[in-house]
Amino acid sequence: MEVTPLVWGLTIAAIGGLLLFDFVFHVRxxxxPTLREAAIWSGLYVGLALLFGVGVLVLGGAQAGSEYFAGYVTEKALSVDNLFVFLIIMTSFRVPREDQQKVLLFGIVFSLIARTGFIFLGAALINSFAWVFYLFGLILLITAGNMLKPEGEESHSADNVIIRLARKVFHTAPHYDGDKLFTVHGGKRAMTxxxxxxxxxxxxDxxxxxxxIPAIFGLTQSTFIVFTATAFSLLGLRQLFFLIDxxxxxxxxxxxxLAAILGFIGVKLILHALHENTVPFINDGxxxxxxxxxxxxxxxxxxxxxxxxxxxxxxSPAGRAQNxxxxxxxxxxxxxxxxxxADPAERERxxxxxxxERDQIVALGPKYRQKVRDEPALIALLERARDSHDAAAARGEAAPTGAPKILDRDDGPATA
Known part of the structure; x- marks a missing residue:
């Protein structure tokens, strides 16, 4: 698929314009965001991605169109999995709900810049060395295997080496100052x-x-399709986070x-590498x-x-319970x-x-109610939230609920 510099320029300008629009009208x-707002804008971005895919299909042919849609669906699925890690990070840092949009938009922009660099690097390697397909395939197979390992939130801890180093080298403030990146703490300029x-x-990211990036290069070697499928999978990711939070x-x-998909694409890459093989010790080159x-x-x-x-x-009942x-x-x-x-309406929400969530746990039956009771720290946390709300209601700062304990001992129906 041949793409002119003009088409490249217009595409990049359009994607940059959408990100700028997102910041000025939604994030600044x-x-x-309400559920309705998140649903409308998430649907709009998906619609734009599909419309662009139709354009690729019409102008570039069936092969290019199929490659774009395969790449877009794969990258979108991987981005949903990434949202779970973003959620863990923002929970770890206790990011105020009102400011989470800005953090997500920064993540999207940084991710697009980083992936663009990887895309052009990957394209250059593929054009120069056919054995790179073996490497990409191996990376995907290893990644697929790692995704099958059981892991908890600790495996995605936000307290990584970079963060610990930043806290040691730079003066950091313990609290947020709105959405500011720097503030004054203890009379000195500090990172927030x-x-x-x-x-x-x-x-x-x-x-x-x-x-x-290796996954989508396993579906197409067109740099333009790789870039656009990746970019459109990231656009609307912020709205999707609040929609499926x-x-x-x-x-x-x-x-x-995702492990099955990455493993499948890994095998596809290795088969393609064998088909284009130039490695001397494999079939004599x-x-x-x-x-x-x-x-x-x-x-x-x-x-x-x-x-x-x-x-x-x-x-799955187990999925509903875990959720x-x-x-x-x-x-x-x-x-x-x-x-x-600090918004009373948001606290009430x-x-x-x-x-x-309490009613859903109760409705799932004794097995999952017992699962909650087996976590005393969780029970204590839920009871403190209830007591805090009751105190706020007594002061007239919240609506009274008459809420019982999160799970009554008699396993009876929950009431609000």
């Missing part, structure tokens, strides 16, 4: 946690690029699906006659795996954290969400 003024969380997000922990089988996987089959496999794993996650428990823990901690938000 700190606020918590806002800058630290952006460093943490940027660091993880680089690691994500090491996985996602409460469902992230429910996707318990998504990592298995001659191409190996192997079956190559078509782009159409790749797209079908990717979509099929995602449909199965996402559907299984949404229908409800994780959300209850986060909502209780957020409600008790006065720095998280958080508590209502906590009650909703």
């Amino acid at each position: 003024k700190a606020h918590v 946690p806002m800058l630290l969380v952006m460093v943490a997000i940027g660091g993880t 680089v690691l994500f690029a090491l996985d996602s 409460g469902l992230l922990d429910r996707l318990i089988y998504l990592s298995y699906g 001659e191409p190996v006659p192997v079956v190559e996987i078509s782009t159409g089959l790749s797209l079908s496999v990717i979509l099929g795996v995602l449909v199965v794993t996402v559907s299984a996650s949404l229908l 409800a428990i994780a959300n209850a823990r986060r909502h209780a901690a957020s409600y008790l954290d006065s720095e998280y938000t 958080i508590f209502r969400l906590l009650l909703t």
